Amino acid sequence: MYKCTGYVFPESMEEAYKLNQKKSNKIIAGGGWLKLGSRQYATLIDLSRLGLDEIYEDEECFKIGAMVSLRQLETHEGLNLYTQGAIKESLKHIVGVQFRNSATIGGSIYGRFGFSDVLTMLMALDGFAGLYKGGSVPLEDFAKMKYDRDILSAVTIRKQKNIKTVYSSFRNQSTDFPVLACAMSLSEGKIRTALGARPARAEVITAELPTDIDRFANETANSFAYGGNMRASAEYRRHIAYVLIKRNAEILAGGKAYGD
Amino acid sequence: MEIKLWLNGKAVRDDVSPDMPLLEFLRKQGMYSVKRGCETSGCGLCSVLVEGKPVLSCTYPLMRADGTHITTLEGLEKEAEEFGAFLADEGADQCGFCNPGFIINVIAMTRELENPDEEDIKEYLAGNLCRCTGFMGQLRAVKKYIEHKRSEGRGE
C-alpha cells in the first residue's frame, strides 16, 4: 500500500498539471496499480472531480475520458456494437467486476503495462492518447514514450466505416494476467494486429487482407519479438500468437462488419 | 483529514489519514463483515457497495468515498439472510470467511443483471475467491435464489 500525507481534488486540468510537476506528488486514478507499490508520496492528485468519467459518441468518434472505469467501457453499448463485442471480451477477464468498477482507462493507458489487455485492444482500434500538454498521440507511439509528468485526459477512437474487430487472450487461469493478448481489426482491406503480453508492451502491425490465412498467421506471429517469464516461455508465446492470430483472422474474413 | 459519508444510511464523520484503506476505515466503524483476504486486489472478500456499485474496499481510495453512500453487509440484513438460507441449504460454505464479500456481490449482481444465465453468473462472480470449496454449492445456491426472486416477481 502507498503512503501519502496529502490528498487533493483539483478543480481544473491546469491545477492538476501544476501539482503533478512536483516529483513527490502522484496522480491517483483507480489506485489499483499504485496500491501494489509501497512508495511514500507527498500529495495524491485525485482526477475524479474533473468530469473525465464519461464516454462521448458522435458520428465521427468515441471519446473515452481518462477516469472512465473498465466496467463502464465493458458495458458501453455503442463501443460493443462498433467492435462486435471485442471491447467486452478484452475487459471481462480482468480481476473481477468489483475491481473493474474502479480501475480506469487512464491508469491502464498511462501505465503502458506489458500485460495490458486494454492497451492491446485500443491500439488495434487505432486509438489516440489525448495528453493535456502533449496533444494527440497515436497509442502505438505513446506506448513507446518514456513516462513523463503530463496528464492523459482521454483516449479517442475515430470511427472507420465497415470495420470488423476481434479480441482474444490466453490465460493460464481465469482472472490472471494474460500469457498473450491479441486484438485485430479489419477495415478497407487492411488488417491491424496488436499483440500484447509478449510479455513486453503491445505493438501493432498492419498488413493487406491475406488470401492464405495460415501463412499470414505464421508470418505475422514471426514478426513480433517474445520473451519468457514465470507464466510462459518465449517459444510457447510465439506458438500461442500463431494460433490466436489465425483464429482471429478467420473470424475477420467472415462475419459482419460495423454498419452492415 | 476530515471525511463525511453515509454508512448503511447513517451519517458518519471521522478524522483519517488519507492513505488509510477504505477497508480499515469500515472495520474501525465496527463493520466487521468487511474482511481482508489478500494484498493484491485478488480475492473479493472486502467487497462493499459505493453508490450501489460493488468495489474492493482494500483498493478504492478512501478520500474519494467522501460524501458517498456506502453499504456493507450490515446494511443489507434482510437480503443477506434470505440468500444466506439458500447457501446453507446447499451446504455451500465451509469456514465461511469468504461469505460476506460473496453475498455483497451476489446482491449487486441480482440488482444489475436481468435474468443472468450460468455464464453471466460465473463472469460476475469470478473475482470472489473461496479457498475451501469448489464453488459448486455456491453456484447452485445462486441459481435457486435467482429463480426464487423471479417467482416472487411473478407474484407466485
Ligand SMILES: Cc1cc2nc3c(=O)[nH]c(=O)nc-3n(C[C@H](O)[C@H](O)[C@H](O)COP(=O)(O)OP(=O)(O)OC[C@H]3O[C@@H](n4cnc5c(N)ncnc54)[C@H](O)[C@@H]3O)c2cc1C
Ligand atoms: C491485481 C491486478 C491484476 C490486473 N490484471 C490485469 C489484466 O489481466 N489485464 C489488464 O489489462 N490489466 C490488469 N491490471 C491493470 C489494471 O487494469 C489497471 O490498468 C491498473 O490498475 C491501473 O489503473 P488504475 O485506474 O488502478 O490506476 P492507478 O493505479 O491509480 O494509476 C496507475 C499509474 O498511472 C498514473 N495515472 C493514472 N491516471 C493518469 C492520468 N490520467 N494521467 C497521467 N497519469 C495517470 C498514476 O500516477 C500511476 O502511476 C491489473 C491490476 C492489478 C492491480
Ligand code: FES
Ligand atoms: S482484500 Fe482481497 S480483494 Fe480486497
Ligand code: FES
Ligand atoms: S468457505 Fe472458506 S473461504 Fe470460502
